[in-house]
Amino acid sequence: MFGTCPVRRSATGSRELRRMRAARSGRPPAATIARRWLAVVVIAMMGYAYYHPLRSWFETRSELHSRATEVGQLAAQRHELQQRLHVSASLDSLSRQARQLGYIRPGEHLFIVKGIKAWQKAHSRIGGSGQ
Numbered sequence: 001m002f003g004t005c006p007v008r009r010s011a012t013g014s015r016e017l018r019r020m021r022a023a024r025s026g027r028p029p030a031a032t033i034a035r036r037w038l039a040v041v042v043i044a045m046m047g048y049a050y051y052h053p054l055r056s057w058f059e060t061r062s063e064l065h066s067r068a069t070e071v072g073q074l075a076a077q078r079h080e081l082q083q084r085l086h087v088s089a090s091l092d093s094l095s096r097q098a099r100q101l102g103y104i105r106p107g108e109h110l111f112i113v114k115g116i117k118a119w120q121k122a123h124s125r126i127g128g129s130g131q
Contacts, residue, residue, distance in 0.1 A: 019029075087093060104110050 088097070102110070
């Protein structure tokens with residue numbers, strides 16, 4: 001019949017055959033797919049490496065902003081307290097506070113009057129009715 005001698009393919013011939021099959025199937029070669037996956041993995045690792053420092057930076061920035069706000073509030077409170085201290089350290093203020101506590105100056109006599117509220121209540125009714 002026809003000659004049935006086996007056809008020997010060389011190594012380059014088998015590569016050619018694989019390339020032709022790959023070209024017919026539309027699928028890229030395995031090396032190209034491996035390179036693509038390697039690129040995806042490298043990009044993912046770089047994203048992961050940048051994620052943690054960025055998160056830390058944003059948290060630190062937020063903490064700094066809150067602390068700056070707190071410092072501003074404390075500075076305003078300190079200023080208010082210094083003003084109150086300056087006002088309360090004046091001689092008039094000290095004497096007013098001393099009189100509220102019952103202190104008197106030398107040579108003065110202390111009179112304690114009781115029932116002032118009852119007297120005011122009784123006299124406010126008279127004045128309010130027009131009599």
